[in-house]
């Protein structure tokens with residue numbers, strides 16, 4: 001049987017479990033203040049958000065990006081650290097491939113709503129990667145869920161990540177987002193970095 005780290009088909013075996021995590025984020029006042037403002041406008045759970053928050057705090061100089069913004073809660077959190085570039089259709093999921101579970105139109109939220117929530121952010125409306133531009137990226141939170149979109153984000157962002165720049169990919173090992181995990185797995189097969197997966201299914205890469 002393939003092991004999770006040997007073959008992307010292993011991702012199909014990931015299951016939800018009850019785990020013995022500790023709520024360390026409750027001790028972080030700045031994070032909790034922000035979290036209390038965004039809890040209703042993000043799909044990320046506190047442990048996932050806290051992982052992104054910590055990686056962002058340690059990021060080298062450079063730009064912050066989020067691909068897959070939805071209502072903008074995670075982007076709002078990141079904008080407390082640096083201005084952020086936000087990429088989304090703002091009309092929800094634009095396509096569904098054979099390894100995807102979400103449907104076209106899922107997670108639709110208007111660009112105007114997000115712009116208001118994230119004043120230190122700049123929206124770029126359209127399917128990725130059409131509105132991408134050249135940048136020195138210090139941190140990218142990729143949360144587009146589907147296989148092709150994840151692949152497109154990785155292909156564009158990875159070469160533009162600065163040394164020690166951080167890529168956090170949500171849903172890498174999330175049962176409903178198999179296509180996303182497959183794209184990450186296959187993309188990094190010939191790269192020097194190995195994605196580190198945590199117990200919440202996020203994959204993290206620090207650029208060499």
Ligand SMILES: C[S@@+](CC[C@H](N)C(=O)[O-])C[C@H]1O[C@@H](n2cnc3c(N)ncnc32)[C@H](O)[C@@H]1O
Pocket residue numbers: 041042043044067068069070071072073074075087088089090091092093094095106107108109126127128143144145146149
């Ligand atoms: C799970 S939601 C993002 C959740 C968000 N990061 C949060 O903090 O709650 C996925 C988002 O990806 C966007 N998306 C998916 N595929 C896309 C694509 N090909 N181009 C642009 N946006 C895309 C959807 O419109 C949706 O807003």
